[in-house]
Amino acid sequence: ASGCTGTEQESGPGTEGRIAYLDYGDFGGGSNPQANYNPYLDASRLGATEYVFEQLITYDNYGCQAKPWLATEWNWTDPRTLVWKLRSGVKWNDGKPFSADDVTFTFDMLKQHKALDTKGIWRYLSAVEATDPQTVTMRFTQPGAAAFTLFSEIKIVPKHVWSTVPDPVTFPNAEKPVGTGPFTVKAFNPQQLTLARNPDYWQADKVMVDELRFHKADGGGQIDQLKLSRGEYDTNAMFVPDIKKAYVDRDPEHNRYWYPSGGSISVYMNLTKAPFNDTAFRKALLPAFNRQEIVDKAQLGYVKPASQTGLVVPGQADWLPKDIPNQGVIAYDQAKADADLTAAGYPRNGDGKRVGKDGKPIQFSFRVPGSWTDWVQAQRIIVANLTALGFTVRAETPTPEAYENDRAIGNYDMLLGVHGGSCNMFRNFQEPLASDQSAPIGKKAVSNFVRWNDPRTDQLIDTLRTATDEAAQKAAVADLTKVMMEQVPMIPLWYGAKWFQYRTTKAVGWPNEENPYAAPSDNLLIITNLKPAGAGAK
Amino acid sequence: MAYFVRRFLFFLGTLWAAVTLNFLIPRLQPGDPAEAIVSRLAGQSESIDPAQVQAIRVMLGTPDGNLFDQYVQYLGAVLHGDFGISYTYFPYSVTHMIGQALPWTVILVGVTQIISFVVGTLLGTWAAYRRNSRVDSVITLGSTFLGTLPFFWLALLLVYVFAITLRWFPERGGYGGGSSPGWNWLFISDAFQHSVLPAVALLITGPIGWIIGMRNNMVQSLGEDHTRLAVARGLPRRRVAITYGARIAILPNVTGFAIALGGILGGTVLVETVFNYPGMGRLLLESVSSRDYPLMQAIFLFTTIGVLVANFLADLLYGFLDPRVRKVESV
Amino acid sequence: MALLEVDHLSVTYTPRDQPANRAVHDVSFHISEGEFVGLLGESGCGKSTLGNAVLRLLSPPARITGGRVTFDGVDLTTADEEKLRELRWVDLSTVFQSSMNSLNPVIRVHAQFADTFAAHKVPGDVTERATELLELVALDRRVLRAYPHELSGGMKQRVALALALALRPKLVLLDEPTTGLDVVVQRGILTRLAELRRELGFAVLFISHDLGTVLEMADRVMVMYGGEIVEDRRAADMLREPRHPYSRGLLGSYADPRLPDVRVSYIPGRPPDLSRPHTGCLFAARCPHVEDACRTTHPDLLPDRHGLVRCLVAQSDRLPVVTLGSADAAATLGSHFPATGTLDRPADAAEAAPVLTVTGVSKRYTTRRGLRTSSVEAVRDVSFALRPGVVTALVGQSGSGKSTLARIVTAVERPTSGEVRFTGDDGTDVRVDRLRGAALRDYRRHVQMVFQDPFSALNSTRTVAYALSRPLANFAGLRGAAARERAAQLLESVGLAPAGQFLDKLPHQLSGGQRQRVVTARALAPDPRVLIADEPISMLDVSIRAEILELLGDLVRDRRLAMLYITHDLLSARLLADEVLVLNQGVLVERGPTREVIGAARDEYTRLLLDSIPNPFAKAAAG
Amino acid sequence: MSTPAPAVPAPGADTEGVQAAATAVARGTRLPGWFVILWRNRKCRIGILMLAAFVLVAVFAPLIAPYDPRDDAFPTSLGPTADHWLGTTAQGEDVFSQLVVGARTSLVVGLAAGVLSTLIGLVVGLTAGFVGGWVDEVLSFLINLGLVVPALPLMVTLAAYAPVRGLWLIIIVISVTGWAYGARIKRSQIITLRTRDYITAARFAGDRTARIIAREIVPNMTSLIVVGFMGAALGAIGGEAGLAFLGLGDPLTVSWGTMLNQASLGGAMLTGQWAWLIAPGLALSLLITSFTLINFGIDALSNPHLRED
Numbered sequence A: 001a002s003g004c005t006g007t008e009q010e011s012g013p014g015t016e017g018r019i020a021y022l023d024y025g026d027f028g029g030g031s032n033p034q035a036n037y038n039p040y041l042d043a044s045r046l047g048a049t050e051y052v053f054e055q056l057i058t059y060d061n062y063g064c065q066a067k068p069w070l071a072t073e074w075n076w077t078d079p080r081t082l083v084w085k086l087r088s089g090v091k092w093n094d095g096k097p098f099s100a101d102d103v104t105f106t107f108d109m110l111k112q113h114k115a116l117d118t119k120g121i122w123r124y125l126s127a128v129e130a131t132d133p134q135t136v137t138m139r140f141t142q143p144g145a146a147a148f149t150l151f152s153e154i155k156i157v158p159k160h161v162w163s164t165v166p167d168p169v170t171f172p173n174a175e176k177p178v179g180t181g182p183f184t185v186k187a188f189n190p191q192q193l194t195l196a197r198n199p200d201y202w203q204a205d206k207v208m209v210d211e212l213r214f215h216k217a218d219g220g221g222q223i224d225q226l227k228l229s230r231g232e233y234d235t236n237a238m239f240v241p242d243i244k245k246a247y248v249d250r251d252p253e254h255n256r257y258w259y260p261s262g263g264s265i266s267v268y269m270n271l272t273k274a275p276f277n278d279t280a281f282r283k284a285l286l287p288a289f290n291r292q293e294i295v296d297k298a299q300l301g302y303v304k305p306a307s308q309t310g311l312v313v314p315g316q317a318d319w320l321p322k323d324i325p326n327q328g329v330i331a332y333d334q335a336k337a338d339a340d341l342t343a344a345g346y347p348r349n350g351d352g353k354r355v356g357k358d359g360k361p362i363q364f365s366f367r368v369p370g371s372w373t374d375w376v377q378a379q380r381i382i383v384a385n386l387t388a389l390g391f392t393v394r395a396e397t398p399t400p401e402a403y404e405n406d407r408a409i410g411n412y413d414m415l416l417g418v419h420g421g422s423c424n425m426f427r428n429f430q431e432p433l434a435s436d437q438s439a440p441i442g443k444k445a446v447s448n449f450v451r452w453n454d455p456r457t458d459q460l461i462d463t464l465r466t467a468t469d470e471a472a473q474k475a476a477v478a479d480l481t482k483v484m485m486e487q488v489p490m491i492p493l494w495y496g497a498k499w500f501q502y503r504t505t506k507a508v509g510w511p512n513e514e515n516p517y518a519a520p521s522d523n524l525l526i527i528t529n530l531k532p533a534g535a536g537a538k
Numbered sequence B: 001m002a003y004f005v006r007r008f009l010f011f012l013g014t015l016w017a018a019v020t021l022n023f024l025i026p027r028l029q030p031g032d033p034a035e036a037i038v039s040r041l042a043g044q045s046e047s048i049d050p051a052q053v054q055a056i057r058v059m060l061g062t063p064d065g066n067l068f069d070q071y072v073q074y075l076g077a078v079l080h081g082d083f084g085i086s087y088t089y090f091p092y093s094v095t096h097m098i099g100q101a102l103p104w105t106v107i108l109v110g111v112t113q114i115i116s117f118v119v120g121t122l123l124g125t126w127a128a129y130r131r132n133s134r135v136d137s138v139i140t141l142g143s144t145f146l147g148t149l150p151f152f153w154l155a156l157l158l159v160y161v162f163a164i165t166l167r168w169f170p171e172r173g174g175y176g177g178g179s180s181p182g183w184n185w186l187f188i189s190d191a192f193q194h195s196v197l198p199a200v201a202l203l204i205t206g207p208i209g210w211i212i213g214m215r216n217n218m219v220q221s222l223g224e225d226h227t228r229l230a231v232a233r234g235l236p237r238r239r240v241a242i243t244y245g246a247r248i249a250i251l252p253n254v255t256g257f258a259i260a261l262g263g264i265l266g267g268t269v270l271v272e273t274v275f276n277y278p279g280m281g282r283l284l285l286e287s288v289s290s291r292d293y294p295l296m297q298a299i300f301l302f303t304t305i306g307v308l309v310a311n312f313l314a315d316l317l318y319g320f321l322d323p324r325v326r327k328v329e330s331v
Numbered sequence C: 001m002a003l004l005e006v007d008h009l010s011v012t013y014t015p016r017d018q019p020a021n022r023a024v025h026d027v028s029f030h031i032s033e034g035e036f037v038g039l040l041g042e043s044g045c046g047k048s049t050l051g052n053a054v055l056r057l058l059s060p061p062a063r064i065t066g067g068r069v070t071f072d073g074v075d076l077t078t079a080d081e082e083k084l085r086e087l088r089w090v091d092l093s094t095v096f097q098s099s100m101n102s103l104n105p106v107i108r109v110h111a112q113f114a115d116t117f118a119a120h121k122v123p124g125d126v127t128e129r130a131t132e133l134l135e136l137v138a139l140d141r142r143v144l145r146a147y148p149h150e151l152s153g154g155m156k157q158r159v160a161l162a163l164a165l166a167l168r169p170k171l172v173l174l175d176e177p178t179t180g181l182d183v184v185v186q187r188g189i190l191t192r193l194a195e196l197r198r199e200l201g202f203a204v205l206f207i208s209h210d211l212g213t214v215l216e217m218a219d220r221v222m223v224m225y226g227g228e229i230v231e232d233r234r235a236a237d238m239l240r241e242p243r244h245p246y247s248r249g250l251l252g253s254y255a256d257p258r259l260p261d262v263r264v265s266y267i268p269g270r271p272p273d274l275s276r277p278h279t280g281c282l283f284a285a286r287c288p289h290v291e292d293a294c295r296t297t298h299p300d301l302l303p304d305r306h307g308l309v310r311c312l313v314a315q316s317d318r319l320p321v322v323t324l325g326s327a328d329a330a331a332t333l334g335s336h337f338p339a340t341g342t343l344d345r346p347a348d349a350a351e352a353a354p355v356l357t358v359t360g361v362s363k364r365y366t367t368r369r370g371l372r373t374s375s376v377e378a379v380r381d382v383s384f385a386l387r388p389g390v391v392t393a394l395v396g397q398s399g400s401g402k403s404t405l406a407r408i409v410t411a412v413e414r415p416t417s418g419e420v421r422f423t424g425d426d427g428t429d430v431r432v433d434r435l436r437g438a439a440l441r442d443y444r445r446h447v448q449m450v451f452q453d454p455f456s457a458l459n460s461t462r463t464v465a466y467a468l469s470r471p472l473a474n475f476a477g478l479r480g481a482a483a484r485e486r487a488a489q490l491l492e493s494v495g496l497a498p499a500g501q502f503l504d505k506l507p508h509q510l511s512g513g514q515r516q517r518v519v520t521a522r523a524l525a526p527d528p529r530v531l532i533a534d535e536p537i538s539m540l541d542v543s544i545r546a547e548i549l550e551l552l553g554d555l556v557r558d559r560r561l562a563m564l565y566i567t568h569d570l571l572s573a574r575l576l577a578d579e580v581l582v583l584n585q586g587v588l589v590e591r592g593p594t595r596e597v598i599g600a601a602r603d604e605y606t607r608l609l610l611d612s613i614p615n616p617f618a619k620a621a622a623g
Numbered sequence D: 001m002s003t004p005a006p007a008v009p010a011p012g013a014d015t016e017g018v019q020a021a022a023t024a025v026a027r028g029t030r031l032p033g034w035f036v037i038l039w040r041n042r043k044c045r046i047g048i049l050m051l052a053a054f055v056l057v058a059v060f061a062p063l064i065a066p067y068d069p070r071d072d073a074f075p076t077s078l079g080p081t082a083d084h085w086l087g088t089t090a091q092g093e094d095v096f097s098q099l100v101v102g103a104r105t106s107l108v109v110g111l112a113a114g115v116l117s118t119l120i121g122l123v124v125g126l127t128a129g130f131v132g133g134w135v136d137e138v139l140s141f142l143i144n145l146g147l148v149v150p151a152l153p154l155m156v157t158l159a160a161y162a163p164v165r166g167l168w169l170i171i172i173v174i175s176v177t178g179w180a181y182g183a184r185i186k187r188s189q190i191i192t193l194r195t196r197d198y199i200t201a202a203r204f205a206g207d208r209t210a211r212i213i214a215r216e217i218v219p220n221m222t223s224l225i226v227v228g229f230m231g232a233a234l235g236a237i238g239g240e241a242g243l244a245f246l247g248l249g250d251p252l253t254v255s256w257g258t259m260l261n262q263a264s265l266g267g268a269m270l271t272g273q274w275a276w277l278i279a280p281g282l283a284l285s286l287l288i289t290s291f292t293l294i295n296f297g298i299d300a301l302s303n304p305h306l307r308e309d
C-alpha cells in the first residue's frame, strides 16, 4: 500500500508564482503509518485527510467564528431544524460534481456506523434530508444549537465512491482518495507524505502552494527540534524547550511562533471527600497556587495563567461578565489563603500542620502522570504551595493510563485535569460539570471527574444546549462562570498551549497574535491564506 | 524416545504458558484502548472528547463474552495465525503491521548481531592468543569501556555528530521520504544509509560479551592438557590456537548466539526509539503504550516463540557441535 | 653420548602471591638410547615438573632457573620454537599424567593423528598409519572414528600411547600414564608397553609413584625427594638394597600381599616445604638414621655401589643392611605394623552376632543415553553380614558394584530386591532398605561412612570443628564448648594431636592424610557400630596409606566396630581385613578369610586381580 | 565431561580451588583472601578504585553537590559556568548537583535490585537444583518462562499498577524481570554440587536439607553468587537508566537516566548543552565499566586460568 515514488523537487518558485512546496511536520498515523485516508478513523488516518476532504463550515477556532465552506448559508428555521445551502460549482477531485446527496449520504453513513460518528452528531440529529441538490435539511431530536460547531469537524465524502464500499469502518481509502479539498495525495511512504495542489479546487485561486510535504516526526523529540531550528520545516506544531534561543534567535527575521491558549488545566479535587467537599475550603484555596511560577518554570513561559471562570481569556473575554476582576485570573497570595483556610475552619495545629474539621492533620495525595515532565514540574510547585500552607501532600507519579483510569473512577484526592477551550460553550461546561457526565465513585465518569453535582449548574448547561440566540447563551455562560468563581468545582491554573511554529522564508500569511484569523489547527483556513513570501516572488 | 517426547512436551508447555501470559498481561493493565487512543490523539493539554471515545470503542468492538471465552477465542485465533486487526493502525491487520516491521528489525538487528558475534569472537580469540600482551589489554579494556556505554545515549551522540552536525548520514527512520520500499537500487542504498548509524550504535556495544566470553573460554582451553599435548606434538602455534583453543572455546558462545538470534524478533526498543527505526521494538513500545492488545499479543507471541525455538534449536545445535554432550542429557 | 642429558637443572615456580618454590633443584641425569628409566617419588616431589622442563612445556609461573637439557646433541633449554617444534614428537614424545584429558574432546581420534602427521609433514595415508598404530596398542580401528569421550579411560590412555609412538620417537616420556585406571586395565597397558619397547626400541622415562610398577618395568630407577634426585640405581639393585633411607621407606610401604607374612611400614611426617630454605639433608626430619651432620650438611649425589645416592649416612656406610621383601625388612624402617591376617583374631569375632545382614540384594540402574535406555545390573543377589570387631573387605575391579553396595548398606540408595537388616544394641531389628526421614537419621547414628576421596568429602569452606560438630549436635546433642571438647577428643583418637591445632583449620590447610583422618573422626563422632569405608586410601601417597590403614585397624579393634572395607587394592585388604568378599560384575564370586582368599584364590577372577598386581620381587627373585 | 551451561563458561566451577588459593594468598595479610585476589588483578583493581570513588560520591553527595538538585532558582539552559560546572537544565536546575546525587540513585538501584534478583534467583535455583523431582520440573518451568516472557511489557504492566512510580517500584520491576537467568545458572551449579561427597557426608551427620543448603552449599557458591550479583546490579543500573530514558522511570528521583531523559526532552542538543547530555551518560558508562572491570577479577576467582600471573 504505497504510492508512487515522489520526485524530489528542487526548491524554488513553483508554477505561476506559487510556492513550489512547503515542509510540514508530522502527518499522524502512528510510528509506522499506513496509507489511510478515511477521515473518520481518527486513530489511524493520516493528516492528508484534512486537506483532501472538506466540511460544511469551518471554524476559526481562535475567534470562534463559523465560516461558510461547502455550505454557503445555514438557517435555523426552528430550534430543531437547520437548513444548509450548499456551494455550487464544487467538484470532487475525480471530476464528479458535489451535491446534497453526498452530504445526506455522509450523515446517513455516520448514523449507520456508530464507529464513524466520532463527533457524536447523531446524539442530536434525527434526520438529514436533501431538499434539493443544493439544500440539505437537518432535523434534531431536541434544540440543536449546541451541536452546531460539530459540523465544522465532519468531513463530507463522495457518495459515488463510498456507497460501493462494503464496510466503511474498515475502509482505508488508500488509493487516490476522492475529496473536494485543495490537495490530492501525490505520494506516500511511512516517512513522507506529499500532497499536490488540486487545480480544480473551488477556490483554487487562494491556494498558493503547489505541494505540501509532511515528514514523519519522532514525536517532538530532539531531532525534530533540531530540524525545526535549522529551518527544515516551514511550519510545525510541537513543544520546543527554550523556543526563543533554540528557534527564533536562529533566524529572528523568519522564525516565529505563536502559542494560543487551549483548554484550562485545573486542580481537580475529589468532591466526594472531606475537606474537598467543603465549598469554603475550596474557595480558600484559590489564591494558594502560584500560577505565574508554574507558567514560568514548568511551562517555560509559553502559556498564561488560567482564569477561574473556566473560559479562555483573552480569546473568550467577550463571554465574561464585566464585574469579574482581572478576568477571573486569581493572584498568588499565600497569606490570604492561609487566613481564609483558618477562617473556613481549617486552622493550623501546634506543629504548623493544617487540621481538618475532625482535628486531624489534613493529608492527601496529588498525582500527575509520571511521564509528563512539565506536569511533574508543576506538581512540585503545587505541592510546595500546599505544603507551605501546612498540608501534608504526597506527590505521586503513576503512568498516564493508571492516572486516567483512577481519575475516571474517582479514585484520587487531588490531581490535574483538562477542560474547556473549545468554541462550543456547551461542551466547555457540560463536560466537566454536568451531573450526567458524572458517575458514582468506582464507576467511570464520562468527563465530570470531580463529580460536581449541582442542579443549578445542570439547568444552566441545559439552557446553553438549547439556546440558539447569543444573548441567552451569554447569560447562561455568565452564570456558569459565577458558579466557577463562587463554588469552585475546580481550580484552573494555566492554559494548555497550542504549539505552532512557522517560517516566513517561503510563505507569509500565517496566523499569529497580530492577525489571529485562525487557530493553528485550522488547516484549511491557513492554507487558503498563505501567500508567497516577498511581493516580487514569481 | 521418551526423552525427546518429554523435552518437546516441556517446550509446548512453556509455549502455552507464554501464550497465556501474553493474553493476560495486556488485560491486566489498567486503561481502555479507546481512551488511550483518544488521549494520545488529544495530547496532554487538551480535553478528551467523550463522543470520540465512544465511537472508537464501537469501532474496536467490545470483546465477546467473559475473560475465559475471550481466552478460548484467542487460543483458537492464534492457532490459525489470525491475530486480528491492530487498534492503532485500524483497519490494517496485525499480520500486515508485523510483516512491515519484521524485515527491518531482522535485517538491522540480525546483521549487527552476526557481525558482533563474528567480530567479538575474532577479537576475543586474538586477545586470548596474545594473552597479557598490549593487544590483549587494548581489546579487553577498550571493549569493556565501549561496550558499557549506554547505547541509547551513544545513539543520541552519534545522531548529533554524524547526522546533525556532519550530515553524513540521515538522522532517523529506515529510509527517506523520497524512496518507496521495494527491490530497487535507490531504495536499498537509501535504506542502507539509514541503517548505518543504528548499526554502528549496536556494533559498538554488541561485541563486548562475545569478546570477553571468547577470551575467557579460550584462555581456559589453552590451559588444558590437550592443548599442552598439542604443543608437545609439535603442532604449529596457530593451529593449536585454532583447533585446540578457539574451536572449543566457541562452543558455549554458539548457544548464546543462537538465543540472541531468537531474541532479535523483539527488536531493540531503545535503539529503534532513538532512531525512529520502523522495526519491531518500536512497534512493541507503541502497542504497549496505546493498549493495542492485538498487536501487543502478536508481538509478544513472536518474540516468545523466537526465543523458545531458538532455545530449543540451540540445545540441538549444541549437541551437534559439541560431541561431548551428544549422549549426555542436557540439564 | 647419551640420548638425553640433564645437567644441573633447576626449576622454580614463582607465583605472584606465594613464595617461590624450588620444585626441581640441581638435577642431573642421563638416559641412553633404548633405556627404560623409572622416576619415583611421593606426590609433589617435582616429577612432573622435571618432565615438563625436559619437554620445554613449562608454563608460567614455572621457569628454568638453571642448568641445561641436551637431547641428541641439541640444547633444548635454548632452542627456539621452530627448532623445538621439529624435534618434538619426531624424536621426543610424551604421555601426560592426565592423559584422560589430553585428547581434544571435540575432534575425532582420526583427526588427532592427522594433525600430528600434518604438523611434521609425514606423507602417506593417515588412516592406514593410524590403524597400524592402534593395532600396536591393541585397539580396533573403529576407535579412529570415535570422539574421546566415547572411549573408556583405558582406551584413551592407549590412544595417547599410540599417538606418542606415531612418529617412532627416540624417547617417550610417560608421566604416570596409568593413574586412575583399573588394576586390570593398567596391567594390560603396561604389558603392551613393555612389548612395544622391545619391538621398537625407544627409550622411556617413566614417572610414577607406584613403585611396584616402576621397579618391575624399569632398567634403572631414580628416586626423587623434595625436588632432588636422592638415588639413582639399577632396578634390580634397588630392589635388593636401596641405599637412601627414603627409598627404603618407600619400598617398605610395599609388600606382596600373597606372601604368607606381610608387613609394611610408613615414613612418618611430610615432605619439606620447598619454598623455605633448608640447610642439611632435606629428608633429615623424617629419617630414622639421621645423624647430626645430616642437619647441617647438604649431601651430594655421589656414586655408591653401582649407583648414585644422596645420603651422608649411606655414603659413609653406616646404613644398616636389609633385604627387602622379607618380613623383617620393615623392622628397621620407621613405624610399621603387621597385616591383620597374621595376628590371632579375637576368638569370639567370628561367632559374634552380625549387626548388619545383607540378604539377596540386587540393584538395577536404568540409564538413558539419547534415545536408548539401557539397564545395568550393578549388584546381583549379594548376601553377607558384618560383625563387631571384624573387618570385611570388599574387593573387585572398577565398576564391579562396590560403591553401589556401600550406598545400599548406608541407605543412600534402595536395593531393587533383597533386604538389609540392622540389629540394634537392644536387639531391635530394622529393615534398612525401607527407612526414611527420622528413622533414617536414627539409623545413621549407628552406621557411618568414610568417604573415598578426602578432598571432596570435606566442605572446603567449613572448618574441621564445624565438620565434627554437626554429627555431635545432631546425634549426641552436644553443642558449644562440649561439642568442641568432644571434637578434640575425636581428633586425638585418630592421631591428630594436639587437637587444638587442627580444630580451626580449613580442609585445604591439611594434608591428604590429615583430611582422611578428619573424615574418619567425623564418621566416628556418633559412636557408630558399623563403619563403611569406600576406598579410603586410593587417593593417598603410599606412605600415608599405611598410616591410615593402621589407624582403621586400631579403631576396629578398640571400639569393636563392624567394618566394611571397600577397595580394589589387594595389599591393603590383606593388611586390614579379616575376611574378603570378591565382587565381579555385581556378583560375589569368592569369599573367605583374607589369607585364604588372597593366598590361594579359587576363583579365576580373583586370580586375575591378583596377577594384575605388579610384582617386582618376583622379577627380582627370578633374575 | 561438563554439561553445557550455555553462554556461560561455568563460573564458579572450581570454587574449592578458589577458596584454597584465596586463603593461601591472604596468609600473612589481614585482608580477606578473595579481596587480595581481586586486588591483584589490574583490571579489577581499577574497577574497585572507580567503584570506590562512585560510592564515596554517593555517600557524600549532599556535601559534594553545591546545590539542591531540584532547586530550579537558576537561569535556565546555561552552558558550563563557574557557578554551574555543567550548566543548568531547561528548568534551571544545577546539572552538576544532579549528577552527584544521581550517583546515589544508580548505586542504590544497582545494590537493591542486585540483591533482590540474586536472592530470588538463589532461592528458586537452589530449591530446584537441590530438591529435584517434580519441584525441579515446576521451578525449571518457571525459570524458562521467566527467560522467555518479554520483559518490557511486564515492566510496563508492573509499573502501571503502582500509584507511585517510586524508585522501589523500579527496583522491584527490574528484579522481578531479571532473576531467571541467575536462577538457571545457580540451578546447574547446584546440580553439580549436590552430588559432592561432603553433601552426602552432611546427611550422614544428620543435617537437614535446609541447613545443608545454607551452610554447605551456599558458601561454595559465593563466587557464583557474587558474579551473579554483579551482573544483576549492572543490568539494573543500565535498566533503570533505560526505563527512565523511555519515560518509564520515576520522574521524582534524580538519576542519570532521568537526567538523560530530561536532557533529551529539554533540548540539550538544541541549546548545545553538551555537558548536560554527556555527563550522565559518561558517568553511567564509567560506573558500569567499574562493575565490569571488577567482574574480570571475580572471573579470575572462579577460574584460575584467568588469574594473571
Ligand SMILES: Nc1ncnc2c1ncn2[C@@H]1O[C@H](COP(=O)(O)OP(=O)(O)OP(=O)(O)O)[C@@H](O)[C@H]1O
Pocket: C013, C014, C015, C021, C023, C041, C042, C043, C044, C045, C046, C047, C048, C049, C050, C060, C061, C097, C209, C274
Ligand atoms: N602452578 C604452580 N604454581 C606453584 N607451585 C606449583 C605449581 N605447580 C606445581 N607446583 C609445585 O611444584 C612442586 C612439584 O609439583 P609436581 O607437579 O612436579 O609434582 P609431582 O611429583 O608430579 O606430583 P604428583 O605425583 O602429585 O603428580 C609441588 O610442590 C607443587 O606444589
Ligand SMILES: Nc1ncnc2c1ncn2[C@@H]1O[C@H](COP(=O)(O)OP(=O)(O)OP(=O)(O)O)[C@@H](O)[C@H]1O
Pocket: C365, C366, C367, C376, C377, C378, C396, C397, C398, C399, C400, C401, C402, C403, C404, C405, C568
Ligand atoms: N547412579 C547410577 N546410575 C546408573 N548406573 C550406575 C549408577 N551408579 C553406578 N552405576 C553403574 O553400576 C555399576 C557399578 O558401579 P559402582 O560405582 O558400584 O562400581 P565400583 O565397584 O564402586 O567402581 P569403582 O571402583 O570405579 O568405584 C557400574 O557399571 C556403574 O556404571
Ligand SMILES: [Mg+2]
Pocket: C047, C048, C049, C097
Ligand atoms: Mg605429577
Ligand SMILES: [Mg+2]
Pocket: C402, C403, C404
Ligand atoms: Mg566406587
